Amino acid sequence: MKIDIGISDNDRKAIAEGLSAVLADTFALYIKTHGFHWNVTGPMFNTLHTMFMQQYTELWTALDEIAERIRALGYPAPASFTQFAKLTSVTEETAVPQANDMIRQLVAGHETVARTARGIFPLAEEANDQPTADLLTQRLQIHEKTAWMLRSLLE
Template sequence: MAQTNQIGIVTEQAQQLSDRLNILLANLQVFYINARGFHWNITGEKFFELHAKFEELYNDLLIKVDEVAERILTLGYTPTHSFTEYVQRSSIQEAINVSEGKQAVQLIVEGFQSLLLTERDILHLAGEANDEGTSALMSDYIRQQEKMIWMYGSYLK
């Protein structure tokens, strides 16, 4: 019989999930700091609208950062907690000096698309591990972020 962790997940599967969740954590952290930068630096006629939307976005991402880190801890592992590692592991690139609305929104759509790829991978692994906690978290994120892609994408049309 395979060894399990404190919540009954096979240790090897919990390690794989933790590794993938740390990649998600890196992506969320880089996406968060990008959204903060967009909020601070946005200019132009849509300033007020986008300034508020970017604040909504980074506040939501901050909650997700905490949820993912706590899920890693629940699985029995350590969340990555250095920006050096975040930048190295993230598939979302740092956005520097972006102040134009459409460019920022395009980067947000691409950020959500990147998150979805990672989250779907985690959802699949969580299903194989019978890890309902991680599955539920990823399902919630996927549903919300698919809608965000549609909404932000509509702005670009």
Template structure:
């Protein structure tokens, strides 16, 4: 495989990288601009989420490289490829939380696709990576939605 050839698993993982990078940016935006009574809890939670996500994106990109392809990069390229929409800087706290829960759901959908393709292609390592990431994002969604119930 040359550096520009891809497989269905690589294509799915490249989409996950783009969506995770968009999620990282949106989570960072929310961390910087959250206001209101839940400020301290959300400011801290958002920082934990984007810090964990930064490391995870690196793992996924390195898996793409291990499969013999190039990892996607460049803000414009990643933004163009991502399915996650941006929110305005002045979004209220509850809308930020709802947006991030939905964005994490988009990432979960992409990870499920990558997991299934990896399983079909007997790529247990990519399948395992996707499964572990699904668990992290599902927990994040639960935590964000729980905040909105308060």
């Protein structure tokens, strides 16, 4: 059935593609955060283990919200490691870094997702797509606050 929500097909496609990159970045950051939760060691173990769990839980919830917005726009959400790897800007970590390096990488990851999300705003605003703009605003608030909190641990 044709979608007629007041956003052109071209705009819906462009926004869905942008949101797919946000979804991929979020998934990559989720994996990294969860892995760091499992593997963190050192004097800040308990604090970081708990903090990382809160962060990966929030990211997990966000994945569904982002994917559902892509679907509401009429496009399939990427849902494979291969698709995510092609779309993400978040760097993968295959080793187990020290705790402070984990924190630095997560700051960089949250800032990456924020940049990706911010890049979609012009599309959403031009298309008068308030639900996507609202979703992006919420995601930006969370990623910027999380980056700040993590960055504060390094000072």
